[in-house]
Amino acid sequence: MSQVVLDKLRERFGAAVLETHSQLGDDTAVVDPSKWKAICAFLRQDPALDFDLPVDLCGVDYPDRAPRMEVVMHLYSISMRQRIRLKTRVGDEDMAGAELDSVTSIWPGMNWLEREVFDMSGVHFRGHPDLRRILMYPEFEGHPLQRTYAADRTQPLVPYRTEAEAGMPLHKLEPFGPDEGMPFGRMPPRPEDD
């Protein structure tokens, strides 16, 4: 049904709409990051589109793709009862150039969502009023949902008690063994396991 939306987008922005995809009433447009804000403003302001509800914004890391970080936005129009998924791809393998225009001036509700994407995936939003971490603490280094963030890297705020201090073993069985759970390796085996 909202194939109409994709048609309007293609008609208005032409080559800036890189790909489109429709399946079972789910419509996706992959767009040029430099036109991100203009496309968002168009989706919000055009009376036939009227996407007034920002549903979600998230980052997806594909480390083997050329623009590495995909930013995915879900929008809903309450009046027109239609949805669209908007994607764009930014950042090279070192996350250089992972920047987008902030759309908080179009949807104020995008404020915290953009902060979350910044915190988790490391995408910077130009013109965001308050781009700070929102889930992790300020002392945290790196962005945990980037695939280059080691799965077993923790950054405790409180130094852990030592076993001498506790007088008991603190190294309990992990929920996943080294060869289970996440495929890219866990903590190295302890010497007493050999």
Added chain:
Amino acid sequence: MGDVNRSLTLEGSEQGFATTKVDALLGWARKYSLFMYPFVTACCGMEFMALTSPRFDVARFGAEAPRFSPRQSDLLWVVGTISQRQAPVLKRIYEQMMDPKWVMAFGTCASTGGFYDNYTTVPGIDKIIPTDVYIPGCPPRPEAVLDGLMLLQDKIARNERRPGVVKPRFDPAHNVAGLVHLRRSATDARDLVPALRDKEAKALAPHGGREA
């Protein structure tokens, strides 16, 4: 503390009297007046509410009164996942409590971090503060928590500070005969000869299968 530990005997009375040790008396008194500080962070809080409501009634154990000031409480209930971001808060609450103080790790997340094996979660509160009793379960049933509370009371009465773990009342691994096992080959002897299977089950059962 040497003087306090010696047993006190009173002279005189022909009607008889009780003798005890001061620390045993103190332990007995303390174990029924636990003022709790609920540090509830996650879904285990639902079981905690069940525990404190009349159906399971933690008041039977003299441990029902919550105090939302750490200065006035002796039992810290850590109920739920502790994230790295929350760890300084938990440590501070613990440090603000007056001695003597005890800590319960309620549920698997508080005890070990549970399956949150990543950047967000403290892998067990004992990495940060000393812990007296661990109650496994996701979430633990209120009965398991009451077991843990009785374990803690026993520890208090004995003036024992080593940690304790609540054991499951029923361990399915003990019921070997009732479980399916990996079949090593299509003609596994255990499937063809039931007597062999029974013999194996008997050997694996607790007490060498002498009971039952």
